[in-house]
Amino acid sequence: MLSASPSAIAAPPAPASWALELRDVHRHFGHTEIVRGVNLAVAATERVALIGPNGAGKSTLFHLISGRLRPSSGQIYLQGQRIDGKAAHDIHRLGLSRSFQISSLFPRLSVLDNLRCSLLWSLGYGYSFWHWLPGLRDVNARSHELLELLQLAPQCDTPAMQLSYAQQRALELGMTLASGASVILLDEPTAGMSRSETTHFIALIRQATQGRTLLTVEHDMEVVFGLADKIAVLVQGQIIAYDTPDKVRANPQVQAAYLGTAPEG
Known part of the structure; x- marks a missing residue:
């Protein structure tokens, strides 16, 4: 059973067991909080898709992980080593690489x-x-x-x-x-592609990232369900669900918040 409570999906206490781990990560700009206590743990070689409505904080979260922004509070670990506060080039040298929308x-x-x-x-x-x-x-x-x-x-x-x-x-x-790099971040890798190009590119990503850890932001739900081992759903700066595609698809809170299906009752 998935829970809407971020604390219910908090990462376990051993950072070295994860390829990438975020612990109670916050980021605010002035009085506006964009990322609100994100907990996320990604195992080695897992492919995780980060989804959510526009304005949910996905790009900000990617910037925090890759070092383009610093968290206001919280901790980020890469292969057990704390990286929040490090420069982007230093994080890159430690084994994390990312692409951009453009x-x-x-x-x-x-x-x-x-x-x-x-x-x-x-x-x-x-x-x-x-x-x-x-x-x-x-x-x-x-x-x-x-x-x-x-x-x-x-x-x-x-x-x-x-x-x-x-x-x-x-x-x-x-x-x-x-x-x-052992951990790859891809930001909307199939944006702007035709359906046939997207299908080809999904297969290419799967092959090219084999044996690596992948975190990707993606709006195309066909790509998400065809590529990801797990899906993290970010809504208003908080992860409301993090599980396998089938379980996330069936979650009524996710359906209401993002997939466009109102929960029954």
């Missing part, structure tokens, strides 16, 4: 060079962009592995700005994976 690519660089640049830090080259990229064998080998995984090998020499929208999103997914 593609962030190097538009004039080729698909291959976008991936090469993204791989430099994770393969030990830091930000030494003076390296001659074609001469870095490990970078090239991993880049071509990603090209095959993303089904972008035929476009390897194509400038990123000439790709289709769906291909750009696939490249951005590859750049997110290039860090080697």
Whole structure:
């Protein structure tokens, strides 16, 4: 039985047992509280979809996890290490990578060079962009592995700005994976895609994130129920349900708050 009470779904007390854990996280802007005591625990290799109405606080929560914003109070753990208050680049180096609603690519660089640049830090080259990229064998080998995984090998020499929208999103997914992060945050990854592109991209995400932990914000309920192992429902800055897709779908509070079906009685 799911409960609307955030305290009823509070995370257990051992942070090291979770890939990602939020404990009583709050964020306010002035007198307005956007995130109101969120508790969330995501196990390693789980795929969790974060859903909720517009204005529920989903993007703010993603910013808090990834370090773009700091919580007003509460704690966030990544692989058992506390990360709230750390800079975004430090959190990234600890093993968390995220994509954004708007593609962030190097538009004039080729698909291959976008991936090469993204791989430099994770393969030990830091930000030494003076390296001659074609001469870095490990970078090239991993880049071509990603090209095959993303089904972008035929476009390897194509400038990123000439790709289709769906291909750009696939490249951005590859750049997110290039860090080697164990925890991946995807913000509305299928937004703007056709139904056929969405179906293809869901399969691509499942394959590309295999063995990693995934937290994604998504409005398309077909994507949510086709991708997620668990669903967290955020309403007015609080998680009102966190469970398997079938149980969340059947929850009358979720139906009333988000899925558009009024509870009986």
